[in-house]
Amino acid sequence: MGVLSILDRSHSVAKPGFSRWMVPPAALCIHLCIGQAYAFSVFNLPMSKLIGITKPAPDDWKLTDLGWIFSIAIFVLGFSAAVLGRWVEEGGPRRTMFTSALFFGGGFLISAFGVSVHQLWIVYLGYGVLGGIGLGLGYISPVSTLIKWFPDRPGMSTGMAIMGFGGAAMIAAPLSVWLISVFSTPTHVGVAETFVVLGLVYACFMMVGAAIVRLPPPGWKPEGYVPPTQPKKLVTTKDVYVYQALKTPQFWLIWIVLCMNVTAGIGVLSQASAMSQEMFPGRVTAATAGGFVGLLSIFNMAGRFFWASTSDYIGRKNTYFIFFVLGFVLYALVPYFGGAGNLALFVLGFCVILSMYGGGFATVPAYLKDMFGTRYVGAIHGMLITAWSVAGVLGPVLVNYIRQYQLDSGVPKAQAYNVTMYIMAGLLVVGFIANALIKAVDDRHHMEPETVDDVVGVA
């Protein structure tokens, strides 16, 4: 236990002279790894041919069964972030990031074993459950640490970390495909070996983040930073205890805001390739659709930094107003762009939509910080991530089922997404109303200063 004490919160506090600009790379070490989850689908096809090698054999795993690996991981991400949020806040970032690395890397290693003995439940347990816990811990801890280091620019700082989560798939997808090709032979699909390499590499990469991350000392402020003497109406200087936040309408309104924004975006993202090919038959092929999805990924990533940074200047509430108003207009116009055969405007419209999808993820921690203070923002953020879990199911289901219903009703493929787009626009109206209802948290929910010290154990 003595050696592990270096992981304690007290041992993670920065010494004088530590630059806060070391913390964003530490956060990126984690998010660039756990964001690999977005690229997990590259394993689905090879894992469906582990026995048949060139084509699926009767005993091979079905794609529908393999799809559950990602779904379990994302569900456990939300669940573990919600349940373990307080442990994360009180244990500090180093212990959490270290644990996250063990779970995420270990999840890959156990999955490798599951692949080698061809037992899918072991892969569910490995990547889905253990990897999912690593995802949940790794997602919230760096974000709350950055908010504490950048009280002057909370949006920009969290935008940097969450940008890494959005960009990770761009590294993971080609890397995984390359590794599979290296380890594959005419009689073997090299998925297990790829999992082993990825598990070890990701664990090491994340350990670097755990090693360099630091917490600011109590009472620390950036040099030259003067907290506003006239507090803004929607930015509190007090803290709300983690479970008390659940009793406020603000938490649930922000939950709806995030859920609606993510549902709309994730629905499009999950079907972007098929949608572009069906709306522009003959002009967009499978290969060019891959380029379209890649472009969306870049805007998704860049939007996380751009919109979260912008929110530091225009406020979180106004930023979400832009998402909902501009998103509504674009979702309503996309069917028109498709009908007019205007591919450039179609692509541009979705790129802006996806930038706001990413921006919604990246701006929400700062929104929570404004509402509930910095002390428990990580734990509160963890509980809010359940909105993502719900949206992750709701968005793709809405797009898939409505498209199928349209096709069954005799609507041509090129127009099968129109109603979906209008429904997505409607979801954004719900988000707009929830955002408009957000007011400052009532003073009775705030912690007394002495309570903060008792809970935190700060001398």
Place this chain on the structure above:
Amino acid sequence: MDNDSNGGGTTPLELVLAWGFVGIPLLWGVYGTLVNALKLFQ
């Protein structure tokens, strides 16, 4: 090194190494994706 640090401690080399460690893989990923995305407009 700047008004964000408290007078020494973290060196510029450490900052460059830390940012390079995460920045290089990220730029590699973005570059590859952009090259792939250009197919859309060819």
